Amino acid sequence: MTLAELLPTYRRSLPEKLPAEIWPDAAVAMPSGDLVVSGVSLTELADRFGTPGYVLDLPTLRARCRAYRALDAEIAYAGKAFLCRRMARLIAEEGLSLDVCSGGELATALSAGFPAERILLHGNAKTDAELRAAARAGVGRVVVDSLAEIDRLSGAQDVLIRVTPGVDGRTHRAVATGTEDQKFGTSLAGGQAAVAVARVLARPELRLVGLHCHLGSQITDISAYEEAVRRLVAFLAEIAVRHGVALPQLNLGGGHAVAYCPGDAAFDLRSFAARIPRVLSDECRKHGLLPPRLTLEPGRAIAARAGLTLYRVVTVKHSSTRTFVAVDGGFSDNPRAELYGARYTARLVGRFSSAQKRSMHVVGRHCEAGDVLIPDAHLPSDIRAGDLLAVPCTGAYHHSMASTYNLVPRPPVLALDDGAAELWVRRETEEDLLRRDTP
Numbered sequence: 001m002t003l004a005e006l007l008p009t010y011r012r013s014l015p016e017k018l019p020a021e022i023w024p025d026a027a028v029a030m031p032s033g034d035l036v037v038s039g040v041s042l043t044e045l046a047d048r049f050g051t052p053g054y055v056l057d058l059p060t061l062r063a064r065c066r067a068y069r070a071l072d073a074e075i076a077y078a079g080k081a082f083l084c085r086r087m088a089r090l091i092a093e094e095g096l097s098l099d100v101c102s103g104g105e106l107a108t109a110l111s112a113g114f115p116a117e118r119i120l121l122h123g124n125a126k127t128d129a130e131l132r133a134a135a136r137a138g139v140g141r142v143v144v145d146s147l148a149e150i151d152r153l154s155g156a157q158d159v160l161i162r163v164t165p166g167v168d169g170r171t172h173r174a175v176a177t178g179t180e181d182q183k184f185g186t187s188l189a190g191g192q193a194a195v196a197v198a199r200v201l202a203r204p205e206l207r208l209v210g211l212h213c214h215l216g217s218q219i220t221d222i223s224a225y226e227e228a229v230r231r232l233v234a235f236l237a238e239i240a241v242r243h244g245v246a247l248p249q250l251n252l253g254g255g256h257a258v259a260y261c262p263g264d265a266a267f268d269l270r271s272f273a274a275r276i277p278r279v280l281s282d283e284c285r286k287h288g289l290l291p292p293r294l295t296l297e298p299g300r301a302i303a304a305r306a307g308l309t310l311y312r313v314v315t316v317k318h319s320s321t322r323t324f325v326a327v328d329g330g331f332s333d334n335p336r337a338e339l340y341g342a343r344y345t346a347r348l349v350g351r352f353s354s355a356q357k358r359s360m361h362v363v364g365r366h367c368e369a370g371d372v373l374i375p376d377a378h379l380p381s382d383i384r385a386g387d388l389l390a391v392p393c394t395g396a397y398h399h400s401m402a403s404t405y406n407l408v409p410r411p412p413v414l415a416l417d418d419g420a421a422e423l424w425v426r427r428e429t430e431e432d433l434l435r436r437d438t439p
């Protein structure tokens with residue numbers, strides 16, 4: 001045998017590091033075909049806890065928190081990406097603040113002992129019960145989303161005003177929130193933001209601490225954030241002239257994109273960290289203001305890559321047009337593929353296959369023709385029922401967006417660290433589903 005012939009066999013005998021942009025930091029493909037994450041075999045994990053299952057790598061999560069904490073800004077993790085009590089505790093331990101957008105997220109955070117003063121309450125339609133719960137718990141800041149909401153606030157509270165800056169983050173229409181003509185925030189161009197400022201300032205028990213904007217989600221364009229800073233600093237200057245107050249906080253929201261497939265464009269945090277403070281201080285100098293403290297609210301960029309989903313192949317169907325690989329999950333644990341046309345990859349886990357890779361559709365189990373998790377996935381042609389598949393980058397907006405469509409119970413969340421797995425959220429059962437249902 002020549003060296004060139006031996007090389008592939010030699011390579012296969014070594015553990016293989018997986019593409020770092022979409023897999024957890026410590027994910028290694030073993031020569032056997034198994035995948036090991038933080039020292040835990042995913043084959044064994046699937047045997048022990050069943051499938052489908054959400055897997056969360058804690059060292060990756062913590063590393064993402066620390067990458068953000070290294071910035072000169074307050075970091076408020078956006079709980080909508082993924083929240084449970086253990087997650088809230090990890091976020092607290094890492095020294096981050098927390099953005100919640102519902103009574104449920106607030107209750108989860110409080111029940112985990114998350115410090116109320118580090119919580120921000122968001123929402124375009126906060127109910128009276130949610131506003132009361134926040135006031136009762138001593139939530140640090142309420143981000144006011146409309147003029148009417150100001151009149152519904154009671155008691156002494158720190159308040160930010162959510163401003164719609166009219167900046168296009170150039171992202172999917174369903175998650176673009178910086179432009180006019182939409183349900184979030186008070187319009188800067190339309191003058192509602194200025195009215196909101198005056199109305200909050202007229203309520204002496206409310207303390208106006210700053211402005212907020214959120215341009216949308218899965219954004220890669222840093223110049224959109226620069227433009228938002230320019231517009232909001234100009235507005236801060238207007239507020240200072242008109243009302244004689246210098247607001248100390250500027251919250252730029254989240255939206256930092258991640259890669260879901262190798263080669264996808266992602267958010268360049270280093271460039272953001274270099275460019276944004278510069279624009280902020282330049283603009284403030286121009287307007288004669290002291291730079292406010294920045295707050296950022298990343299959700300996806302903290303949690304997405306730490307997570308992956310494990311599925312078991314239930315059946316493989318060869319139709320006249322293509323091969324369908326049907327797994328034991330789908331739309332109910334990942335609605336993003338259908339909602340946004342989001343693209344993913346899948347990897348066979350647990351056995352080594354030398355079969356040629358072919359294009360096939362990985363489909364879910366739900367009663368929707370559109371329940372296609374991964375169109376044109378490249379998988380070994382000998383894929384068969386019983387095989388395990390891992391889909392990376394599902395740590396954000398998967399568990400939190402899961403449903404029980406077709407009355408399929410929701411998967412568990414399994415947290416991995418240092419060779420051990422801990423059940424963070426157990427699998428939902430059919431009894432759980434029936435418990436809500438009047439007999």
Ligand SMILES: Cc1ncc(COP(=O)(O)O)c(C=O)c1O
Nearest residue numbers: 078214217254255297298299300
């Ligand atoms: C107000 C606010 N902050 C932060 C986020 C987090 O967004 P992302 O997960 O894209 O960082 C969102 C969701 O888009 C949001 O609505």
Ligand SMILES: N[C@@H](CCCC[NH3+])C(=O)O
Nearest residue numbers: 080175217218336396397
């Ligand atoms: N659910 C969306 C993100 C929405 C962000 C919340 N404001 C996603 O999965 O991409």
